[in-house]
Amino acid sequence: MPGTWHPDGAIFTKDANPPKEAVAALLESGFRFIGIGRLHKYDLWFIKRLSRGFLDGFIMKIHLTQMGGNAASALQEIRERCRNNQEDFDSYKDSKVKAAEYLSKGDMILYKKEKSTDCDSALIPLL
Numbered sequence: 001m002p003g004t005w006h007p008d009g010a011i012f013t014k015d016a017n018p019p020k021e022a023v024a025a026l027l028e029s030g031f032r033f034i035g036i037g038r039l040h041k042y043d044l045w046f047i048k049r050l051s052r053g054f055l056d057g058f059i060m061k062i063h064l065t066q067m068g069g070n071a072a073s074a075l076q077e078i079r080e081r082c083r084n085n086q087e088d089f090d091s092y093k094d095s096k097v098k099a100a101e102y103l104s105k106g107d108m109i110l111y112k113k114e115k116s117t118d119c120d121s122a123l124i125p126l127l
Contacts, residue, residue: 009060010075012067016042022064031062040070059103 011022026046027033037043043065050058065072082089099114 008063008075010063010065010072012065012072014067016066018042018044018064018066026062026064037063037065040065042066043070043072 013019013022023033023044029048031046031048034045034047037045043063046062046064048060048062050056050060063072063075065075078092082092095115099111102111102114
């Protein structure tokens with residue numbers, strides 16, 4: 001998502017239950033399963049501390065979720081609105097940058113909570 005040194009990614013699956021191969025590939029690539037997202041019971045979260053290049057030391061989070069589910073729909077809606085509306089982009093970026101202090105302390109849950117409560121755009125219901 002825009003405006004942060006903590007990149008997010010999403011892998012969308014056709015079925016609700018993610019393929020075992022996708023989970024295995026993430027784990028073998030050094031990602032760690034951290035829990036289930038609050039939007040959908042099949043929104044699985046994985047994180048990895050990056051150790052190369054200009055993102056050395058930063059955290060990457062991957063959503064493994066079903067295409068068309070609540071989590072996938074919210075992620076896609078945020079992406080599209082940030083691409084098409086500068087005000088939404090700036091508001092979302094500012095909220096993520098401000099909340100990033102919690103990531104540096106290793107608190108992903110507080111980061112997610114703070115970025116969604118600080119956002120003053122119409123994106124807030126999606127977060």
